[in-house]
Amino acid sequence: MTLHPETLTFDGESLRISDVRAVAAGRPRCVVGDKALEKAARSRRLFEDTVRAGTPVYGVTTGYGEMIYMLVDTDKESELQTNLVRSHSAGVGPLFSEAESRAVLAARLNALAKGYSAVRPELLERLALYITEGITPAIPEIGSLGASGDLAPLAHLAATLIGEGYVLKDGQRVETATVLRSLGIEPLRLRFKEGLALINGTSAMTGLGSLVTAGALDQVRQAEIATALVLEVLRASAGPFQPEGHALARPHRGQIDSAAALRELTRGSKLLREHADLRREAELNKERGTDVTRTEVYIQKAYSLRAVPQILGAVRDTLYRTLETVEIELNSANDNPLFFDDVDEVFHGANFHGQPIAFAMDYTTIALTQLGVLSERRTNRLLNRHLSDGLPEFLVAGDPGLHSGFAGAQYPATALVAENRTIGPASTQSVPSNGDNQDVVSMGLISARNARRVLSNNNRILAVELLAAAQAVDIRGRRDGLSPAGAATYAAVRAHAPFLERDRWMSDDIEAVAAALERGEFLAAAGAAAAAAAPADVPES
Known part of the structure; x- marks a missing residue:
């Protein structure tokens, strides 16, 4: 990450904990570096060529998890990704604070900016816009197993990109669609793999961590x-x-x-004493008949x-x-x-x-x-x-x-x-889930x-x-x-x-x-x- 007077540039390579803390604490202007955008675009083209060639790709031409054996037509690309986000928006319990959710946003943006996830550059820029504009997803704390990543928390983040779910405003949960309309922002339509790329990662535990x-x-x-x-x-x-x-x-x-x-x-x-001073004091106490235990307290x-x-x-x-x-x-x-x-x-x-x-x-x-x-x-x-x-x-x-x-x-x-x-x-508390696909x-x-x-x-x-x-x-x-x-x-x-x-x-x-x-x-x-x-x-x- 490159630090400018008022701009944080995400490049997928150099994000530091201090940067995440800065994002959590305020609303710096955030952008994605040109090289990261170019790399993402290349990855996207490679990915789309792979799909057009008929190569099976998990979560793109197949179902998810235990349903991997089920093939999905490519003309269902948006529906498949949107359904994934909706079905996994199942987190419960208290919400992460605004600072914590912003940290999660920063962590997810940088992971995708690495350039190997095949998401469109537009998605990266939308995440950066959210940080800049203070659009903070309302993310429940409970629901992640930590593999396949933080599915539930990140699904609540992803839902806001498509105009669904909730965001935090002045500490209160507000419908995302209302906030996006007030800012003149159109929700994204998820394309091949983008729902999966958004929720399939460790960014909730890493942002909070x-x-x-x-x-x-x-x-x-x-x-x-x-x-x-x-x-x-x-x-x-x-x-x-x-x-x-x-x-x-x-x-x-x-x-x-x-x-x-x-x-x-x-x-x-002027209050701390050197060991020699304590030793002399201990010897004096001993001469006065002070208990040996008391003497040892002075020495060590x-x-x-x-x-x-x-x-x-x-x-x-x-x-x-x-x-x-x-x-x-x-x-x-x-x-x-x-x-x-x-x-x-x-x-x-x-x-x-x-x-x-x-x-x-x-x-x-x-x-x-x-x-x-x-x-x-x-x-x-x-x-x-x-x-x-x-x-x-x-x-x-x-x-x-x-x-x-x-x-x-x-x-x-x-x-x-x-x-x-x-x-x-x-x-060490692994509990198998997802039809034993996620068995550890x-x-x-x-x-x-x-x-x-x-x-x-x-x-x-x-x-x-x-x-x-x-x-x-x-x-x-x-x-x-x-x-x-x-x-x-x-x-x-x-x-x-x-x-x-x-x-x-x-x-x-x-x-x-x-x-x-x-x-x-x-x-x-x-x-x-x-x-x-x-x-x-x-x-x-």
Whole structure:
């Protein structure tokens, strides 16, 4: 994809997750590149020559799936394609959001722009027009098996091209025909293969997966931001994040990146302590007769503080791999059959099968679940007076017993951790369908929806941690000792929730901070502060 000041050019080769996110977020002008249009036209001519020569082509001169043995006259081309779209517009349940549906549109357009699907250039241009004009199909979430692709969701998309079904307008479902008439747009008449090409692919799971992956990468960075503030307020050691222990000893990319992020986010802190300082403090405590267990807490902090680069680094590595998989799929021709200029044989294959995306989304679900576990455990350390380095139980500001502080706020975080753990892999849940023609399916869209659910749950888990960390900062009375990034994070929390001086309704505070996390506010605030505090000769991670 080529990015111009106000135009996104789809070429079937270079679409990135960041581009899909941009399409989802607004209404950029979208066009299909000239080379992609030319390639599509060549593929279409080759395809039509094949049909005229009498070569059997699946879904063009035959029925679909288990009915492949039934031949269909070529003079029924439009009826066959239209019936396919209508019969598969059977999705149920809640609708994807407008942003998610636009992401699906972008993914389908780019897959067809690859040039091997034999659709007319006019169809590609119509999809680009939909994105530009904000014509967003209303797509139900439930109904895809992930092979043959996302048939039901994409059928609801395809239905809007022929003037049927529904689109979203101001968040409401509106009849497509009404919207097209208001814009002076004539519905398309589907020709040979075009109904099949529109619905036979992985673009629903890939479009949604693009947004989930982008959000997950933001979330792991914001989890590191929350971690950094907790490390400061608990006066932890900076030793576990020194670069040599990662880059030289165990050079996983994610671990290196996570340790570097924590160093940047805590740069300038007057609260973090070096390991040597902790050792001297431990020795002094021992001389005073302090319990050995207490001494060990000073020397080596618990894993939720010390092993963050190893844990969140592994989350990062999982997401890096997910991003790679999703971007390959975004730039793939994932329908069937396909047509190639220099190959006589029509490719009747199974590129519509969503197993790569299903696995990637399940891995993402697992990784994000562990991110939530880690956050909740740090919150617990802040609230447990035996683990919090002198902070009061449940961060009660005054009159403990009369007031409960954050005792109640911990419960939703713990409950959401448990809920995330119940969201198991969907990619192994194959159920045969379509007369056993689709006998092994991927359930990739369910995997993407599962990952989206954990991502949303984690925002609330992280919100509780951030609220608790800000409360601890105020109780310590050491705001002036925070790093620039820590101070910015603290201020971002306080922009949505005041200090908990006495017990109050906490739900609104949690939801407000969770919404700010979803918008990426902490990423922007802490990131800018850390960048401003970085020495000129120190590159950012």
